[in-house]
Amino acid sequence: MCGICCVVSLSPGACVLPDRVRKNLTNRGPDHSKDVTRTVITPAFRCLFSAHVLHMKGSLTPQPLEDSAGNLLLWNGEVFGGLEVGPEENDTEVILQHLSVQADSTGICGVLSRVRGPWAILYYEAARHCIWFGRDYFGRRSLLWHLDQEEVVLTLTSVASCPSAYEQSQWHEVAAAGIYRLDLEDCARHKELTIEFFPWVCAADHPSVHNPDYMWEDLPSYASVVPNPSGVSLLAPVCAMNMSTSAPKIYKNVQSSQLSLEALEELLLNTDNVEKVNQLVEVLSEAVRRRVQSLPCSSPSLEQSGINDQTDIAILFSGGIDSMILAVLADRHVPAGKPIDLLNVAFKLQEAKMQPQSSKKGKKPNSSPADEPCKQRDHYLTRCFDVPDRITGRAGLLELQHLSPERKWNFLEINITPEELQGARQERISHLVHPSDTVLDDSIGCAVWFASRGIGMATATDCAEQKQHTSTAKVVLTGIGADEQLAGYSRHKVRFKSDGLEGLVKELAMELGRISSRNLGRDDRVIGDHGKEARFPYLDEDVVSFLNQLPVWEKADLSLPRGLGEKLLLRLAARRLGLGPSAILPKRAMQFGSRIAKMENSHEKASDKCKRLITE
Structure with a gap:
């Protein structure tokens, strides 16, 4: 890069x-x-x-x-x-x-x-x-x-x-x-x-x-x-999108309308589904392999000593299905002795809503009165950053540890205060996001910049104690492209309800066509500022061509509950890979999951011009 x-x-x-x-x-x-x-x-x-x-x-x-x-x-x-x-x-x-x-x-x-x-x-x-x-x-x-x-x-x-x-x-x-x-x-x-x-x-x-x-x-x-x-x-390096809307007259993906892992299991009993799921896993796994094995050579001195604990690969990680699948597939192809950094960013919740709990409750029998203020303060600070993506991220870490207990997963808690956000935005982020200038650009740009910087507190796989950690990874995997191709956004369901499969197909074609101007240039500038390279496995040409050739009803069924129907094919792949609860987590946008949107004017619209991006 x-x-x-x-x-x-x-x-x-x-x-x-x-x-x-x-x-x-x-x-x-x-x-x-x-x-x-x-x-x-x-x-x-x-x-x-x-x-x-x-x-x-x-x-x-x-x-x-x-x-x-x-x-x-x-x-x-x-x-x-x-x-x-x-x-x-x-x-x-x-x-x-x-x-x-x-x-x-x-x-x-x-x-x-x-x-x-x-x-x-x-x-x-x-x-x-x-x-x-x-x-x-x-x-x-x-x-x-x-x-x-x-x-x-x-x-x-x-x-x-x-x-x-x-x-x-x-x-x-x-x-x-x-x-x-x-x-x-x-x-x-x-x-x-x-x-x-x-x-x-x-x-x-x-x-x-x-x-x-x-x-x-x-x-x-x-x-x-x-x-x-x-x-x-x-x-063009990809095939044209399948625009067919002639779904089978008798087409029902699943008998149960409940959001559950059992519903995914039921779908995996279908032979046609299994074949497509296996194909998706294969093509996506190869896309990840290309991106995690094309890396700089390790330091010769570290290789000679037989010790190399530096991380080569990091993943923007929320614990949602997109990042969980990237982590599972990266585990296949990153050498066993190498750690993988999971970058999880959180913006401080409003203090008015996060009052410290009374020291009279939950006091441990062996703790002295002198210890209580410190413990209460630490607990309070932790709760200030218990945003949705932090909670699902920790749950996702447990799933990954269960699937690959030998891997060292560095779950990096990146906690950002309003003061740090304001300073970095004025000094650096506003210049990187530019010429993108909306409220959404500000929220996503800031969240991605702090996450990809990779400075926070890490919990090692074999230890509950946290320590300061700075990611050394030059490659940052991101899940951009999954929602645009597999109908992951709430607006896709709105379009489906109003205009059916025909409207949904047109919406997906538009999404993929505008992804360069909506997301990718901005995110490349933001991540690259740290001397790191963003890589996008879901936008690998073979992955896009595979998904483009499928009719829309084989990728998503938006008549099913949220957390199941959107990105249905990917959820089936997640279950096939052994993932559990994360396979049915509903989509949550980064600006809401990290809670950066809650730190600013709640009355703003995502498409509004963002005054905070104007430098002094």
């Missing part, structure tokens, strides 16, 4: 990268930083390329990476399939080797179409003086753009900075709708930026569900976006 940036100027003067943006980029890539410039006198243009590398695989490869022909690659991504990358090879080197031998735009689009995994790219094609840029099909890596309103200057970067209350932002996310190209010689000759667009398309020339129109509104007079004149496109 890296922080990548390019500044293109057709105006006099040097290309400048603001200090705050450079600092944010460096946080993403703390292992190596490098700038490269390109200047052409006639016609005149200047480019600054800045790359900041987080070393993840193979030997440390500085970026921008240059080949013998002068091509430059800034690559923020992981190749999990599609192109062959040896165990000791670096993704960036392999990608540049493939791109540099392509004779035209068809070849370049063909290479990027083959990549399986998350990526954002800046590629300078030296012979033609062209810059290519874009994100993968789902937008799992952030890329932002900014067009100066006065000078002919374009800035592309992984992460930006939030303007003050007196400034108007010009930052936007690069739409994950395709790939873009700038012909710098042509642009310099005409003193304008004409950006050619190469769209993603599905099989049979079916257009992608992504719509780039929102990205290109209110452009300066010198900039425009046009379809590429050759009509070249990229083939």
Whole structure:
């Protein structure tokens, strides 16, 4: 994972990268930083390329990476399939080797179409003086753009900075709708930026569900976006969604309408269900394997001593079904001697509702009166953070310990006070979330930032005593994508009740189409700020293709009770994997489960612009 940036100027003067943006980029890539410039006198243009590398695989490869022909690659991504990358090879080197031998735009689009995994790219094609840029099909890596309103200057970067209350932002996310190209010689000759667009398309020339129109509104007079004149496109890495709504007339998933594990067991008696559940487990397990085994090499000194207690993998963990399945599958593929960190964040409940219990009640026989104030205070502080996700997280830990007692599970209780939240939001989080700016962006962005930072109190598997723990994991698994594909949100049930299967299918197609702009860019920026990489197993191309080919009624049955019908196929997989109560936990959004939403104005709507994200 890296922080990548390019500044293109057709105006006099040097290309400048603001200090705050450079600092944010460096946080993403703390292992190596490098700038490269390109200047052409006639016609005149200047480019600054800045790359900041987080070393993840193979030997440390500085970026921008240059080949013998002068091509430059800034690559923020992981190749999990599609192109062959040896165990000791670096993704960036392999990608540049493939791109540099392509004779035209068809070849370049063909290479990027083959990549399986998350990526954002800046590629300078030296012979033609062209810059290519874009994100993968789902937008799992952030890329932002900014067009100066006065000078002919374009800035592309992984992460930006939030303007003050007196400034108007010009930052936007690069739409994950395709790939873009700038012909710098042509642009310099005409003193304008004409950006050619190469769209993603599905099989049979079916257009992608992504719509780039929102990205290109209110452009300066010198900039425009046009379809590429050759009509070249990229083939989407997943199959088109099954839009069928012709469910069998006699279709009943389960006889019992009660929320229970027995209802799941009843469904698993169906041979057709078992086959699909096994297929889902297999494809999801492989997706997790790719993401937990593509890791940096362990410290040689630790390996030689035979002791390596450092954690490589962490999971954003609520104890809900999405994170529980990731934990069970990670346990299959992470070496037995390695701990796994379970990151569980909680925001302090209002003190008015959490009065300490009387010391006269529950006093232990062996405790002295002098001990009581301390014990009462500790109990009170613990209860202040007993939010719903903390409670289900502890229950989930017990399930995991039962399933895999030999594994060291570090359940990390990350407790955040209002004062700490306010300080971090102003100093760092507001800049990372930007240009996302809603109340929901604030809540999720803050919760994910604190959780992925991985600093809290851990309870070891074999000990009830807590101790301060900082996660060393560079890889953070997150369950994003499960709800969008398997009808996990309450709005899905509302749509189903009003418009039936036809409305539900359209809602799911929309959810998957907008996930890049709603979630992924923001979360990548937030997690990457800690020098860690977010990985999304539920958005693995093979997982998405498997789910896309199924009709909606084989993925969810929203006529069943909450906690059973939504994400039904995943709940069956959870039961198949041996999970118990967590398999039927109803969906609870992170902002409510962590209780960050309760710390702010309760009258706000999720879609409102968030004033707290405005910096002073």
